[in-house]
Amino acid sequence: MSSTTPTAPSVAPKPGTRTIRIRVKRCEGPGKPERWEEFTLQVSAGDGTNVIAALQRIAAKPVTVEGKNTIPVAWDSGCLEEVCGACTMVVNGKVRQSCSALMDTIAPNEGDVVTLEPMSKFPVIRDLVVDRSRVFHNLKRVKAWVPVDGTYDLGAGPKESPETQETRYVLSTCMSCGCCLEACPQFTKQENPETWDSAFLGAHAISQARLFNMHGTGKQLEKERLEALAGPGGVDDCGNAQNCVKVCPKRIPLTESIGAMGRAVTIHAVKKLFTLR
Amino acid sequence: MSSAETTKPQSFFEKNHLLLRRLHSLTGIVPIGVFLIAHLVTNSSILWGKVGMRQAGHDMTMVQGGVTYFQKEVQWINEQVPHLLLIEIILWTALAYHSILGFYYARTGRTNVTSYAYQSNWRYTLQRISGYIGILFIIYHIGTLRWGWTFLVPGGATWSHEFAASTLALALRGGEDFTAAGVAVSLFYLICVSLLVFHFANGLWTAAITWGLTISQSAQKRWGYVCAGLGAGLMLAAWSAVVGFATLSPAQARDFEKKYHEKYGGPAAVEKLGKPATGPSMNPSTSAVRESVPVQGQ
């Protein structure tokens, strides 16, 4: 970040600004070939440019470093404050929310390169947009909800102790972003949705099963959740690489959830073994 | 099961998923892990056997103590452990189960250490690599030393439980003295036993999460220290064994073994001593060595 860099761009940079390069993995649609395109961008320290803002500026003038006109890059975003998960992508080789990826942090120096790729475990819809349906499908597999639907008023739910509240709160902050799945070596891309039900659920679903098993009313589905966790693709398919917990933006103790559900499944299986039916 | 709209009939593997998975985890500890501990403790006695012999009232040098104690142990296992065949069958069954399912399970994952170079991710990857290499090593180890695949042993030594240390040293060194191939075999042993010890220690750590014994991160950490400690101890034993046998002079070991048989071996063992080996110490050619060493079953 200096005015004396030999690789001066055609326009003399304002003091305090730097030119960075954004490399984007592009794909025009499902089954279409992938290609890389590179763009340059001028940013200045403290201007708060994040990946989304960078993509917006590129979209306004979609010209590659080679000077070729191109189609604006497609991306997804929502909350822009790291709570919805829509903008999740692989930034500089690691999965994260792009809305909270600030250029000052990820590309602090003149000439730094930022690579943007879509998550690799989900089907690409276009460029950086992927279809995260399987994240939600797997939540359905473990019935990650409280069963309150009915035809009459069920009344007030059971009280929650502050202790369970404390454990549950952080679990409830999961935004189904898919980071834990992208980084997990056991969660592999499934081209055919027919295999979804036997493939690994992923840390988020295991953790959500724990969240709802700890809920006074949610407990009603405990056995069904444990059956799903004991089945193919369940908690035993975890290989304990513990990448999930390291990449989770919400710092959810996923490996603790995996241990807790491992224990619950063990107890459930032993109970089943000794229950005559 | 799951909330799948389509309910396909489940295969045997799907129906018994948990049972098969947990058996895989269990077999790694009992009997395989337990056997590994016993095996390494026994084999490392080549270095600490002197202490064992001193307790039995014999003051021996380190080498003689090691050779003698190891001989005593091996003979005890071969001749006095009850139901040895049953134990072997159980071990083989467990090993086959653990490795075949392990291979299958390992194929369900795809390692990504290049993107996520976390220590735990490395262990995940190494756990799989050590499994693959480990089972090949075990087959080589048992094939060459027990099933007589001597064509895979440089120098062609046959392991004999009456001359346990000396024949093992021959197999590791590739002859009376180190040969290039012998160095390679010894290094191969060193690497593979290290991988297997890692595989066991790390597997013990992950098993505690799988079974739900350790949940909190601090509990996982504490158990991690225990596993690392056990792993370090076993690693030491494994290295002692490989280094101890590889640096052992087969001729010298043979002398000690003969002394052992003359003294404690009983009539059967003395008979098996056969013709006294005269050649090897003066003529270290491998064929002479082979002839001079009585082979099990002769």
Ligand code: SF4
């Ligand atoms: S557990 Fe964390 S990483 Fe996984 S989906 Fe939820 S918020 Fe994202």
Ligand code: SF4
């Ligand atoms: S601990 Fe399990 S769920 Fe988490 S990344 Fe590793 S294999 Fe995946």
Ligand code: FES
């Ligand atoms: S846009 Fe919602 S998390 Fe980034």
